[in-house]
Amino acid sequence: MLSALSDSAGEIEGQREELVETNNNLERAVFERTERLERLNGIFAHALDGIGELDPAGRILNANLTMVRLLGGEELQGRSFVEWLAGNSASDFVQAVGQLVYDARVEAELVIDVAGSGRRELQCVLVRDWSEHQGLRGMHLFIKDVTEHRKIEREMVHQARRDSLTGLGNRRLLHDSLENLLSKGDQPVVVLFMDLDNFKLINDSRGHKVGDRLLRAVGEIMSAESPLGSEVYRMGGDEFMVVLVGENALETGEGLAIRLLDVLSQPVDVGDGFMFVSCSVGLAQGIPGKTSAIDLIRDGDTAMYQAKANGKAGYSIYDDAMNAMILERLEIEEGLRFAIEHYQLLLVYQPIVEIGTGRVKGLEALLRWVHPKLGMISPTKFIPIAEETGLIVPIGEWVLKESMQALAYLRSTLNLDITMNINMSQRQLSTPNVADLVQHSLNEAGLSGPEVMIEITESMAMEDIDRTVWTLNELKTTGVGLAIDDFGTGFSSLSSLQQLPIDKVKIDRSFIESLGMLESRHFGVVEAIIQLCRALELEVVAEGIETLDQLEILDGLGCEYGQGFYWAKPMNLRALEAYLQEFDFSKNAA
The missing domain is CATH 3.30.70.270 (Reverse transcriptase/Diguanylate cyclase domain)
Structure with a gap:
């Protein structure tokens, strides 16, 4: 009997100890869960993003401090989140809630209107509280203020498109x-x-x-x-x-x-x-x-x-007809680049004659280009393209060197006292080192400055008169002569002409071609130009002389020099050398 009671007491004690241990474990688990819940509540309360619990109708059941602050610091419990939504955001929110029937998580971009702080842009995430038997029991709402971020994004997009x-x-x-x-x-x-x-x-x-x-x-x-x-x-x-x-x-x-x-x-x-x-x-x-x-x-x-x-x-x-023109222009531009690299450009030369004696006093170097497919291309067509693309700069450098070398050859071979007129483009004239380039070309050819005449057009000279005067004075330091080409086609005034450090004026061919005709409209213009140049002590060259009548009229007006088909068409260096050797010019030679 005593043995049975002793066994029973031992069993009871064992059960008590198990109950104590189980109770201790439960208390420990409750403590840990309470502690974890307190931590979660702390995280919930102080999270940087707004967090809230909503019922299925969108009424706020609970909200952390950030959500309270984002929504204006008012009492939120029991109020519908829709109250704060502006514009189309209310319907967007309702649509997002409806989507929770199908998706456990839905994102939305919403705009709220808060008294005192104005409109704010929110990035929102809705996570459903779902039961198979009850359906949607509520939702968790996470909101983040992205107003400044979106503003920066819009500004970046704006800047990228402006x-x-x-x-x-x-x-x-x-x-x-x-x-x-x-x-x-x-x-x-x-x-x-x-x-x-x-x-x-x-x-x-x-x-x-x-x-x-x-x-x-x-x-x-x-x-x-x-x-x-x-x-x-x-x-x-x-x-x-x-x-x-x-x-x-x-x-x-x-x-x-x-x-x-x-x-x-x-x-x-x-x-x-x-x-x-x-x-x-x-x-x-x-x-x-x-x-x-x-x-x-x-x-x-x-x-x-x-x-x-x-x-x-x-x-x-x-x-539609313009497409052909553009295709031709592109072909010219591409061909011109190739021509520069492969030395396909060439120079021809036209004599400048002293009208009183009929002697050749100078030459004008003229650029030509024979395209392998398009044939001879007019300088009036490819020079503007060269100007626009900047190709005129390397072309101009080549023209300077090539024409000066040709002049040096003719002067030494034929023992002729002649000069070379070289056209300079607007783009080339504006390069900072243009005077250095001219001097270098003179040195390479073994020429002195007075043996070369640089020509610029009247319109170029008038483009920026102050800058032109400065640049021409720089060129003058090399000793070269300076001439205004195509005179009469621009808008220069007497005062402008007096400012330019030039030596010679070339009358445009458009004024010469009608001389010799009855009632020539340009006779008075040509006469006035010659008299003006004489008063300014400038030499005059008439371009485009083709007939004896034109020559005699210009001689009578006192024009000193002439250039044109009357004497010779432009020719290459070999033909020019033969031409200069063969002929002794007089003013009556045809």
């Missing part, structure tokens, strides 16, 4: 806008493509800061002149574009082109002075559903180049 210099839309924004108009619109779209004439020369001669001020001023002018509803863009460099939409857009664009040509023909205020510029404009029209943005921009570009080919400072409207 030109930093002018603030106008850039090429990317233009392309996107045109694609939208041409794919979704139902009205004609017209582009006005505007390019400043000779802008590279302004940058080279006046510096990029002045060029930038000019571009900003032009952008402001275009914005001011463009009609309401149009958009102005800067494509890059000195290229601008205006986009117009509507049935009468082409007519409106043509009117805008005329206004821009007029406004830009007047001095442009660049902050510390005024500049004279001109522009060339191309117009092209696209039809929604038929024209792409790339094609429309290309057509506007093509029309603009046609305006330049027509003499600049004008506008052209695109037509």
Whole structure:
């Protein structure tokens, strides 16, 4: 009996110990869970993002401090989250809640309107509290204020689509806008493509800061002149574009082109002075559903180049025939690069004759190019392309060296006291080291400065008279003579002509060709030019003399020198050498 009781007591004690251990484990688990819950509550309360519990209807059951602060610091419990939502965000939130039936997690971008702090942009995540039997029992809402982040993003997008210099839309924004108009619109779209004439020369001669001020001023002018509803863009460099939409857009664009040509023909205020510029404009029209943005921009570009080919400072409207012109231009540009690298350019020379004696006193070096496919290409066609692309600079250097070497050869071989006239382009004249280049070419050929005459056109001289005077004086330090070519075709005044350190004036052939005809309109002009040059102690050369009548009239007017087919056409060096050896010129020789 005692043994049984002892066993029973031992069993009871063992059970008690197990119960104590189980109780201790439970207390430990409750403590750990309580501690974990307190930590979670701390995290919940002080989380940087707003966290809240909502019932299925969107009413707030519980919210942490961040959510309270984001929603204005008011009592939130029992209020619908929709109360704070602005604009379309209320319907977006309702749609997101509905989506929780299908998805455990839904994201949304919402905007709230909070008294005192205005509108804020929120990045929201909804996580459902779901039961298979009850369905949606509620949801957990996580919100993050992304207002400043979105503002920075929008600013970055804005900057990526805007030109930093002018603030106008850039090429990317233009392309996107045109694609939208041409794919979704139902009205004609017209582009006005505007390019400043000779802008590279302004940058080279006046510096990029002045060029930038000019571009900003032009952008402001275009914005001011463009009609309401149009958009102005800067494509890059000195290229601008205006986009117009509507049935009468082409007519409106043509009117805008005329206004821009007029406004830009007047001095442009660049902050510390005024500049004279001109522009060339191309117009092209696209039809929604038929024209792409790339094609429309290309057509506007093509029309603009046609305006330049027509003499600049004008506008052209695109037509399909212009494509052939652009293809030819591209072929010329590519061929010209090849010609420079492979020495395919050549020089021909035309005598300059002293009218009183009939003796050859000088030569003019003239550039020629025979394209392997297109044949002989007129300098009036490829020289402007060389100017625009900058190829004129290496071409000009080659012309200087080649023509001086030819002169040195003729002077030594034929024992002739003759000079060489060399044309210099606007782009080449504006290069900083042009005088050094001339001196180097003289040294290489073993010539002295007075044996060479540099020619620039009247229009070049008047482009920037102060800069031209400075550059010509620099050239004068090499000893070379200076001549104004094509005189009478520009707009120089007597005071401007007096400023230039020139030695000779060449009368443009357009004034000579009608001499000898009855009632010649240009007789008085030629006479006045000769008298003016005599008063300024400048020598005169008449270009384009072809007949004896023209020669005799010029002789009677006191013109000292002449050049033209009357004596000889331009010829290569070998033919010129034979020509100079064979003939003893007189003024009556045909």
